[in-house]
Amino acid sequence: MSKxxxxxxxxxxVSATIQAGAVTGFxxxxxxxxxxxxxxxxxxDRPDAGSALVEGRxxxxxxxxxxxxxxxxxxxxxxxxxxxRNHLIALAATNRIPRRRVDEVIGMTGLESVADKRxxxxxxxxxxxxGIATAMLGDPGVLILDEPVNGLDPEGVRxxxxxxxxxxxxxxxxxxxxxxxxxxxxxxxxxxVLGRGRVLADAPISExxxxxxxxxxxxxxxxxxxxxxxxxxPDVTVTPVGDDTVEVRGVGxxxxxxxxxxxxxxxxxxxxxxxxxxxxxxxxxxDAVEYRTExxx
Ligand SMILES: Nc1ncnc2c1ncn2[C@@H]1O[C@H](COP(=O)(O)OP(=O)(O)OP(=O)(O)O)[C@@H](O)[C@H]1O
Numbered sequence: 001m002s003k004x005x006x007x008x009x010x011x012x013x014v015s016a017t018i019q020a021g022a023v024t025g026f027x028x029x030x031x032x033x034x035x036x037x038x039x040x041x042x043x044x045d046r047p048d049a050g051s052a053l054v055e056g057r058x059x060x061x062x063x064x065x066x067x068x069x070x071x072x073x074x075x076x077x078x079x080x081x082x083x084x085r086n087h088l089i090a091l092a093a094t095n096r097i098p099r100r101r102v103d104e105v106i107g108m109t110g111l112e113s114v115a116d117k118r119x120x121x122x123x124x125x126x127x128x129x130x131g132i133a134t135a136m137l138g139d140p141g142v143l144i145l146d147e148p149v150n151g152l153d154p155e156g157v158r159x160x161x162x163x164x165x166x167x168x169x170x171x172x173x174x175x176x177x178x179x180x181x182x183x184x185x186x187x188x189x190x191x192x193v194l195g196r197g198r199v200l201a202d203a204p205i206s207e208x209x210x211x212x213x214x215x216x217x218x219x220x221x222x223x224x225x226x227x228x229x230x231x232x233x234p235d236v237t238v239t240p241v242g243d244d245t246v247e248v249r250g251v252g253x254x255x256x257x258x259x260x261x262x263x264x265x266x267x268x269x270x271x272x273x274x275x276x277x278x279x280x281x282x283x284x285x286x287d288a289v290e291y292r293t294e295x296x297x
Contacts, residue, residue, distance in 0.1 A: 021168055029288060037194070041144055064096075064138065066138030068140055070143050084117075101139065105134075164176060185209070190203070208280050216273050219267065222244055253272045
């Protein structure tokens, strides 16, 4: 799909397939085009070129849209004067969804105690839970969640993680955007990264993290100089990070440990450090960030 706003290419020839039975993380800097893509999938915005199909059809052509795909796109979508329960009852009634499903989604999202209060008085977190309850109302096989953990407390963040993992285990398709990389690393199976409207990466999370340059082994030894000499080779880079500590790149912990043992060098720490999703993400998007903070040097 492609979409312009004025002379701005918000989404620029994006192609992707979101797999069932997995949580797909949708990442990208502010303004990268994530929300626009999600809105186009849900038929709220019309692409200038291309189309999005949900279970093989455009959103507008779905027979029972709410029962096919549920979305959280704007946590403030419910009328502020209505209660959560009444909001859900009205939606259920117009979509031929049985009334008991309203109580189910209220229970599922932990909204029982506030379900009869006005939505206008809800905290951001309660609004997010109501948004997720709304998305789940039709028991859809596909969920599109735009920053569902935004504004949630740690318990709520963990709940979204476990909830979305469960949805994927049930075989549903989950597309989830977030700026919280540590959270995404624990939630997503697969990641699509957008930058300036284009797809920068589309791969399993292990592959994305594995491609980052941050993997190294942290080594601490009272004879760190001798150990450095023992593992020296053109492929190995050793960076001092303290008097007796170095970061070693290009060789694994086992080789370093064996080299130390055969040279009789004591080792006080030998820690393989995996690159994080955050490092991989920052590597991928470094040329695509529009609003960068200048760090004083
Ligand atoms: N309705 C609109 N009218 C004009 N420009 C828009 C509109 N919606 C989005 N844009 C522009 O399109 C680009 C993509 O925005 P979008 O909200 O899709 O990004 P995003 O990846 O979701 O960002 P964020 O992480 O900040 O939510 C931005 O430059 C944005 O300013």
